[in-house]
Amino acid sequence: MLTIYGVYRSRAARNYWMAAELGLDVKSVPVIQARRLADPLDPGAPLNTRSPSFLAVNPLGFIPAIDDNGLVLTESLAINLYLARKYGGPLAPQSVQEEGQATMWTLWAATEVEPHAVKVVLAYDNGIEQSEEGQLTLRLARRALKPAFALLEAHFQRHAWLVGDRFTVADLNVAEVFRYAMTEKELFDAAPKMAAWLDRCQSRPAFKAVMAIRAAEAS
Amino acid sequence: MLTIYGVYRSRAARNYWMAAELGLDVKSVPVIQARRLADPLDPGAPLNTRSPSFLAVNPLGFIPAIDDNGLVLTESLAINLYLARKYGGPLAPQSVQEEGQATMWTLWAATEVEPHAVKVVLAYDNGIEQSEEGQLTLRLARRALKPAFALLEAHFQRHAWLVGDRFTVADLNVAEVFRYAMTEKELFDAAPKMAAWLDRCQSRPAFKAVMAIRAAEAS
DSSP, X not given: OEEEESOSSSTHHHHHHHHHHHTOOEEEEOOBOGGGSSOTTSTTSOSBTTOHHHHTTOTTOOSOEEEETXXXXXXXXXXXXXXXXXXXXXXXXXXXXXXXXXXHHHHHIIIIIHHHHXXXXXXXXXXXXXXXXXXXXXXXXXXXXXXXXXHHHHHHTTOSSSSTTSOOHHHHHHHXXXXXXXXXXXXXHTOHHHHHHHHHHHTSHHHHHHHHHHHXXXX | OEEEESOSSSTHHHHHHHHHHHTOOEEEEOOBOGGGSSOTTSTTSXXXXXXXXXXXXXXXXXXXXXXXXXXXXXXXXXXXXXXXXHHOSXXXXXXXXXXXXXXXXXXXXXXXXXXXXXXXXXXXXXXXXXXXXHHHHHHHHHHHHHHHHHXXXXXXXXXXXXXXXXXXXXXXXHHHHHHTTTTOHHHHHTOHHHHHXXXXXXXXXXXXXXXXXXXXXXX
């Protein structure tokens, strides 16, 4: 049995998407971020990243985490690479070369893109996007993200997908990182092939199903 | 033939270390960071990350990059996971579970540790470690790194290595990220098991051989 710890409104969404692509039976444990609560250790507080019962699973106190028949893993993007490998099918790399490319794209997204994309999403989450501070944050994030958009645009002028000629775990991982920057339309307007690729990823039934659950989740 | 692009005084060091562990024949192309040069596009400038001949290999302009019989990869930590898988032996994960753990530790080091560890190494590289700005940078970096040291200390109180019971690509990748913080002795003093693990990693003949070449390289 695969258990995913984390609410859908967190990086766990990417793991729920992967599980849905693979058709896996999932037990969802809706752990939320402790920073969203005034008193995360209050006995009446919802299950969160500082709850003792969650720390017993993941002493790091990070969501998402998974427990797959006793194997506990963290790091959402690593979890997806693991699930793709373990449960196979067309989303998994088919050779050591494809493995290398999928891992490369994932590490690139995690280190070169996500730190900036997260600033975008947090500016909106924190409701500061119209303030002077928020506008400056967004402008700096857009500037930092430009080379990444340009790189993908160049790639998608020659290819339909990141690895091989099909949707793989690499597309899913990278698409989930760029989702955090979707409010910044000027970046996508300047990269139409990249925007079309993201749309292809997000048109998949598994993505839509996960986003429907996410939308219904109490915020 | 495996070609590694990048000087030893860069993140390429971790790929040279991996290649040495695996006993691979390597062609080294000493590309340097363009930011270290006043005029990287001057015809007399040494090969650097903005040189057209390097951009033909890696349009990203990042070092390290490798070319392994025509497969070009970037992202130093992903390259090591690829080399371990391709060339096998005890450094490679031996099961899908070990693959998951090695990828998890690598992504954790890349996202939770390296951004702070790089600030430490740059403070010294830029010669500002004694200035007010440098001291503040180092203090903030140490604070940010403390949870990572505590996590590894807890791990190494129960285990000798990160994955399985032997030195693997996970140890190599994570050790190389923590190497950037080695000036901050108080972090290591507070984590003796972790410090002993790093020392075990760095006592390996392959690491020593690479560091000897690095020390001889023009800075």
